[in-house]
Amino acid sequence: MTTGQLATTGPVQDEPVLATVSRLVTEIIGEEYVLALDITLDTSFNADLEVESIEFVALAAKLREHYGERVDFVAFLAGKEVHEIIALHVGDLVTYIEQSLRDA
Amino acid sequence: MPDVVANGVRLHVQRLASPGLREDAPVVVFLHGLVMDNLSSFYYTLANPVAAAGADVVLYDLRGHGLSDRPRTGYAVSDSVADLTALLDELDLTDRPLHLVGNSYGGTVSLAFATANPERVASLVLIEAHFAIEGWGEQMAGTLTEIAFGLKDGDARKWRDQHGRKLGRMAANANDLINNTTMVDDLLAVKPLPADGVAAITCPVRAVYGELSDVLHHAEALRALLPDFTLTIQPNTSHSVLMEATPQLRAMITGWLT
Known part of the structure; x- marks a missing residue:
């Protein structure tokens, strides 16, 4: 393994946090529910995506x-x-993850 | 990791722990209530705070509930105890002292597990626990049949159309559980726990009931039998005390368990 490969751990690792959250939400609740929606930082898990607890x-x-x-x-x-x-928005989670990754 | 096959059933399991979990951390297993419940009620309320306080937390969806499989049979209390026993085996949690936290039917399962394995349980936290006494199975089966009446197939579809994906799915799952499994028959056949077996649970048992709860009488039945029993009656709350007094329960339970 070269230094270059160590620095780049693959496309999924480099994905922006919002894209990761969106991808995993879609995996869980199914594409047919997500396709009609553009997941943004303002999307509510409960009210918009109707994500069950x-x-x-x-x-x-x-x-x-x-x-x-x-x-x-x-x-x-x-x-x-x-x-x-229950009132969490995608942005709340993304902000926390980004903050944690910066601090890690 | 989220799926574990135990007692022949695929169970949805969540482990929670803070970074740097100690090897001797207490193991706390949460058991939820029947039909319209799953592990998320504890996940949203007590499980993360208990994990943040240093415990090794296990949550799982009982068979038929949440994201676990829903086999057609096996809904007696003894089946729930067998599932829990097998799950602990699968997770290799057979040597460490266990703290069981049960809500409603989850409390029934916790008591039954402790009656069968008093030496394995370090403490019980019973929230609005049903205690399987004479006539309890009939009462539970009656309540479920009432729910089922409102959830016939057609109604479940109507629910989905009127209330959206989330409530529609909850209704459909509850309908399938009550009408298409042996749950009601299994509850009707449940035998009360033996009084001497319950009295042999010597670990501390902490119980919380809502002042306005319709199952408050179970607290008195337990007090009469359990040697180390502490009861808190939460003012102005019902059977849903977990949701109605979450901050108070968080403070109480993290204090007790960690």
């Missing part, structure tokens, strides 16, 4: 798998009340 759990698990220990989702969610989790 159990699907949000699955999304967080996929994100944890993707980002590893660099992003502490337990801390993110432990600090939120139920109504705040």
